[in-house]
Amino acid sequence: MSKLLIYFHTLKFLKFSQFWYRALKKCRHPKVNVIEGKCRNRVGVWVTHFIYEQKFIDEKTVRFLNRSGSVVDHTAWNDNSSEKLWLYNLHYFDDLNAFGSEDRRDLQAVWINKWIQDNPASSGGNGWEAYTLSLRIVNWSKAFLSGFKYDQNMLNSLAQQADFLSQELEKHLLGNHYFVNLKALVFAGCFLNGYDADRWLRVGLNDLERELEEQVLRDGGNFELSPMYHAIMLTDLLDLVNLASVFPGKIPSDLLTKIKNKISLMFLWLENMSHLDKSISFFNDSAFAIAPDNEVINEYALKLSVPIAREQQKNSNIDFSVIHLADSGYISVDGGDVKLLADVAEVGPSYIPGHAHADTLSFEMSLGRSRFIVNSGTSEYGTNIERLRQRSTAAHNTVEINSLNSTEVWSGFRVARRANIVALDYPECSPHRVLFSATHDGYKKVGIKCLHKRSWLMEKANLQIIDEIDGIFEHAIGYLHLHPDINIIEYSNRDCRLMCGDYFVNISVKNGELSIVDSTWHPEFGKSVPNVALKVEYLANEVSTNIEWLKK
Structure with a gap:
């Protein structure tokens, strides 16, 4: 009975839509489509800003979450003996936007080609879950916009991943997962060209404003109440501002204005909820080295000429x-x-x-x-x-x-x-x-x-x-x-x-x-x-x- 009560008190808070989309997920599976990836013409210039620590060490060795590991064959991508979160990180490709990336582009190309070869869509696995798809699509797109020398095989894979994601949105979860799904479709829809890309862009933009309004509270905090996830979402919004400057008009101007306003509030919240060492506090799920450091995020905003709101100086006659x-x-x-x-x-x-x-x-x-x-x-x-x-x-x-x-x-x-x-x-x-x-x-x-x-x-x-x-x-x-x-x-x-x-x-x-x-x-x-x-x-x-x- 106690177990039933725990389930009852857990499930009673869920939205009806979460039950509905969870049921749909059980009986409806994405189709694997072959799509030729074509790049959209760029008008502006992508502002390159690296935000992560190095993840790819050599052609077989990686390091995530303070643990090194090896990928010696295709089974390593979904090795059940490894921690699930570590495996997810293996599929994210954060290294493409990590410090010193300019010196590792050849190594990164090896990893991209290895991922494409070892992880066909038909095999499923961690790499084809919606969250890992979302982060990888953005990381690949940002790297390609930063001057990474991609080939047609990479573009085709990127298009296939975006198409698969568009059928696998995490509406049963919502929250930060759903937001990064939408962000990834906006990235793929802007970077790539054609009927499918336009469709991904429409799907991504369709709920983006609504999620933005819900997930960024009036005081600037992310509604999941984690300083770590707050910093992650703030970086996501800066990425969207960056993307909009490369493909003007693709993200509606009124939405872009709202994003910039939210960014200003979020910087203020981040400052208030950080310690005197200028790093985040630990409330709810929070830790260092997952979101970019505060100063790294600040530098990104400055490069994009996005105003950073600051608290007014404290009155010298008042202690606090x-x-x-x-x-x-x-x-x-x-x-x-x-x-x-x-x-x-x-x-x-x-x-x-x-x-x-x-x-x-x-x-x-x-x-x-x-x-x-x-x-x-x-x-x-x-x-x-x-x-x-x-x-x-x-x-x-x-x-x-x-x-x-x-x-x-x-x-x-x-x-x-x-x-x-x-x-x-x-x-x-x-x-x-x-x-x-x-x-x-x-x-x-x-x-x-x-x-x-x-x-x-x-x-x-x-x-x-x-x-x-x-x-x-x-x-x-x-x-x-x-x-x-x-x-x-x-x-x-x-x-x-x-x-x-x-x-x-x-x-x-x-x-x-x-x-x-x-x-x-x-x-x-x-x-x-x-x-x-x-x-x-x-x-x-x-x-x-x-x-x-x-x-x-």
């Missing part, structure tokens, strides 16, 4: 700049030498929460350019125990009650009962302090009759966190995951002294018992770095944690 990103559900507090990022968000789009974590009321914090309190990050997808642990409440800087998750995450990308923000006190700001709070009902959803309220009070060199649990519970534990570079000087069951970069920090708790436990931090896929977490066992319904810092 406070931004409430109301639509996405985050609060960003910037004190110049301290940055606090708090999650007061809903789980995400109700019908596609696959990248959500059970992290409601978690937060991250940095002092200077040193990260201090960090969520655990993401090192893998899939359905194993470690994936579940990384999505769990205990892997984030928030409160776990009765050893349960605040949101019922399960499998690799599933969410059943989920926490909702039932009360939010907007930031109260004076020149030298900031106070805000939020309450969620996640534990009530899973049968524990209590609410969790968290308040943050930030002053010049002090942060006080007050957790109130309204109701009856057996046990509750608060976590503060420390960045691996943090050096603990001494601690007791009530306080802890440590060093964070150029700062001495003291953390003390009231109505709680503090201990230190081993943990791991996951800054990249395929990477696990030992760290420690402060674990606070709650001895009352109200527990306060005080964090003070002093520069050396």
Whole structure:
């Protein structure tokens, strides 16, 4: 019965269209058509900008997600002994737009020809799934526009891939998958010429504006509430602006204007949700080295002459700049030498929460350019125990009650009962302090009759966190995951002294018992770095944690 309830609470949020298109996908399969690829005449010049690290090492060796591998024959492309995400990356061809690509064009041509030979459409496999098709179509097109010497066989393959994708759009998933499907068809429809190319372009443009309006919220955040996927989509939009300059008129001018407006908002959101080291925070599925670095994205926009919105300079008489990103559900507090990022968000789009974590009321914090309190990050997808642990409440800087998750995450990308923000006190700001709070009902959803309220009070060199649990519970534990570079000087069951970069920090708790436990931090896929977490066992319904810092 419990399994049926989990399925019920998962499926009830889906759109009817997702059920419909999933059923269609079961009984309708794309046709493999042979199409001659012809290039469309270019009017403008493609602005080349490399954004990835090198992936192709030599004619047999590749490296993705911090793991090297070899492709010695055609079976390697779909080797079941390899992680699914690693195999997907093998088919993406990100290397075509990676740093130093100019020096690897001959090697890249070998890989393209190898892919064409080893992966005929009739054989299916990872390379013919809609998401991998979408990323590869764009990567090939961008490389060809950048001066890569392609031949007719490559153009024919590109056309066949676009035609196959046009029949295999991921309308059963929607979200970022569907957006990149549409983007790929727009790329293929612009780069290639002819009746089929015009059809792909129409299909791609048909839903692009609607998805743009839904997936980029009014505050500029991507609706999946992941800084990593936000940065990916921002890069996607810059690619579309670049494409429009090469083939003017193919992307309608009003849509192009909306894209540029969204880009401006997204840059502002990215700045607010990044740490003082200028890199993304780790909320929901987020890690480094998947999306381009912030500075790489900034440089791309500058090359395209796309304006980058920036926050106004902070008033020197005010200690903090406070931004409430109301639509996405985050609060960003910037004190110049301290940055606090708090999650007061809903789980995400109700019908596609696959990248959500059970992290409601978690937060991250940095002092200077040193990260201090960090969520655990993401090192893998899939359905194993470690994936579940990384999505769990205990892997984030928030409160776990009765050893349960605040949101019922399960499998690799599933969410059943989920926490909702039932009360939010907007930031109260004076020149030298900031106070805000939020309450969620996640534990009530899973049968524990209590609410969790968290308040943050930030002053010049002090942060006080007050957790109130309204109701009856057996046990509750608060976590503060420390960045691996943090050096603990001494601690007791009530306080802890440590060093964070150029700062001495003291953390003390009231109505709680503090201990230190081993943990791991996951800054990249395929990477696990030992760290420690402060674990606070709650001895009352109200527990306060005080964090003070002093520069050396």
